[in-house]
Amino acid sequence: MMNEIQLTEIRNYLLTKKLPIDILIEVQDHFVTQILDLQREENLSFEDALKMVKKQWHDELKPYWKGGMNLEDVSDFMRKMRWQIEKSNILEGLKLSIPVVMLIFLAAFFMNGIVFGFFVVILLTTIVGFALYQYIKNFKEFQLAKKYNNHVLTLHQNSIFIFIIIISPMMNIISSAIRHSDSFQKLFTFRDSFWESLFVFLSISLVVVSVFYSISAQKNYLRQIKKVKTFLKFL
Amino acid sequence: MFKSNKTLYKGTLQNIILKLLASEVKMYGYQMTQRAKELTKGHLEMTEGALYPILHKLENDGIIESEVQNVNGRDRKYYLLTENGKKQQVKQEEEMKNYLLNLTTIFNI
Numbered sequence: 001m002m003n004e005i006q007l008t009e010i011r012n013y014l015l016t017k018k019l020p021i022d023i024l025i026e027v028q029d030h031f032v033t034q035i036l037d038l039q040r041e042e043n044l045s046f047e048d049a050l051k052m053v054k055k056q057w058h059d060e061l062k063p064y065w066k067g068g069m070n071l072e073d074v075s076d077f078m079r080k081m082r083w084q085i086e087k088s089n090i091l092e093g094l095k096l097s098i099p100v101v102m103l104i105f106l107a108a109f110f111m112n113g114i115v116f117g118f119f120v121v122i123l124l125t126t127i128v129g130f131a132l133y134q135y136i137k138n139f140k141e142f143q144l145a146k147k148y149n150n151h152v153l154t155l156h157q158n159s160i161f162i163f164i165i166i167i168s169p170m171m172n173i174i175s176s177a178i179r180h181s182d183s184f185q186k187l188f189t190f191r192d193s194f195w196e197s198l199f200v201f202l203s204i205s206l207v208v209v210s211v212f213y214s215i216s217a218q219k220n221y222l223r224q225i226k227k228v229k230t231f232l233k234f235l
Numbered sequence: 236m237f238k239s240n241k242t243l244y245k246g247t248l249q250n251i252i253l254k255l256l257a258s259e260v261k262m263y264g265y266q267m268t269q270r271a272k273e274l275t276k277g278h279l280e281m282t283e284g285a286l287y288p289i290l291h292k293l294e295n296d297g298i299i300e301s302e303v304q305n306v307n308g309r310d311r312k313y314y315l316l317t318e319n320g321k322k323q324q325v326k327q328e329e330e331m332k333n334y335l336l337n338l339t340t341i342f343n344i
Contacts, residue, residue, distance in 0.1 A: 001307055023287065025303070026264055029311045030283060033265045060284040080288040088295035220295055227303045230310055 002032055006046050010035075011234060013054070017061045020152040021231055022224040023081060031057075085155045089220065093213030100127070100212075101205045108188030116188075117181030120204075121174050127211045128170065131163040134218050141225050142218075148235050154224035159217035166210045173204055248281065248289055250331050253316065253324040256299065261315040264290065290314060298323055 010031050014024050031053055038049040063073035074082075100123065107119055135142060145157040152158075177184050190197040255267055262270070268281045293299045298320040303310050316324060 004308075007309060023291075025310050026287065026312050027283075029263065029306075029309060030265045032309060033263075037269075057283065060282075077284050077287070080284060081291060084288040084292040085295065088292050092295070216295075227301070227310075227312065230303075230305075 002036065002046070006050075007032070010050070015151075017075065018063070018152070019061075019078070020081075020155050021148075021228040021235070022154040025228065025231055027057075082155060085220075086159075089156070089159055089213050089216045090209075092216035093209045093211075096212040096215075097205065097208040100208050101201075104204065105188060105201070108185050111185070113182035113185040116185040117177040120177045120184075124170055124174065124204075124207065127208065127215075128163055128167065131211055131215050131218065134215065135160070138218075138222055141222055144225060144232070145221075148232065151235055153228050154221055156217045156221035156224060160214060160221055162217070163211045163214035166207050169203065170207050173207065244279065247331070248285055249293070250327050251279075251281070252286075252289060252293070253298070253320065253327060256314060256316050257321070257324045257328075261302075261313040263311050263313050293320070 010028055011024075014028055014031070019027060031050075034053050034056075035046065035049040038044050038052055039046065042049075044052070057077075060077040061075045063075045063078075065071060065073050066079070104120055104123065108116055111119060142160065145153050184200075186192055187197045187200045190201075251271060252267060255270055256262060259266075259270070264283070264286055268283070268286060271279050271281050290299070294301055294314070297317055299314045300317050300320075301312050301314050303312050305311070
């Protein structure tokens with residue numbers, strides 16, 4: 001069993017490593033259990049066991065700049081965590097967008113210009129509306145990331161607002177779909193200009209993927225935030 | 236990733252985690268590293284830097300889920316297989332056994 005002073009020492013050490021809180025909770029438990037095992041098996045004092053555990057984690061938790069556009073110092077552990085989390089959200093976004101994009105593509109062949117224009121507008125508005133609804137419905141939970149802005153509560157919090165950023169390109173798509181519905185529909189049939197059609201098709205795909213990516217991040221944020229609430233008193 | 240040959244074990248970590256969870260029902264991160272070490276008599280030592288990113292990925296993918304329990308005044312995150320994860324684990328175990336069988340056949344020439 002560890003006393004409160006020892007637990008605080010571990011917690012403060014991990015907070016200096018700038019780990020997101022949902023990950024820190026796990027690493028803290030790992031540290032504590034590892035230290036207790038070392039104390040029991042090798043008859044070490046708390047200080048010596050902590051020193052050994054810190055040494056073992058040193059390479060993983062050491063922040064450094066590994067090149068690239070971002071000048072931030074990041075540890076290998078966080079790089080791997082970020083990559084896995086981003087990858088999961090992107091793949092989820094892609095998986096959910098494929099049916100929607102395919103539906104838009106196929107609808108262009110079976111609907112007239114005006115109906116197609118409204119169909120696209122309703123579809124895009126519904127998806128963005130869902131992301132917005134989720135945000136408003138769980139506003140209090142999402143506000144926690146702002147309230148504790150000196151810490152990252154979970155890595156998912158960085159991606160929950162992507163759907164707001166893409167509202168501007170989406171408005172352009174909606175405007176074209178309503179004002180020039182016939183030419184807009186023709187673009188999706190790839191009959192006239194292939195490259196122009198491809199550009200519009202990829203733009204709309206990007207918008208849809210981004211919204212679903214954001215929805216996936218929101219869902220994961222809400223799941224993780226439940227687990228960090230008991231830790232917030234230490235921040 | 237592992238203390239023993241890194242290249243050989245790379246790519247099997249997910250299978251190992253799922254198998255451990257299938258046999259123990261629910262486990263926490265440190266427990267997994269210790270169980271793998273114990274089962275292999277110290278040959279397989281999962282590093283934390285490899286374990287936790289995979290656990291979070293599996294959780295995001297809905298293969299495992301987690302619950303936090305208070306143990307001796309601190310939070311402990313337990314992982315367990317979801318229904319989807321249980322099916323995935325059975326499938327992956329079957330694939331892994333076939334793979335190992337094929338390897339054994341080849342290396343027994």
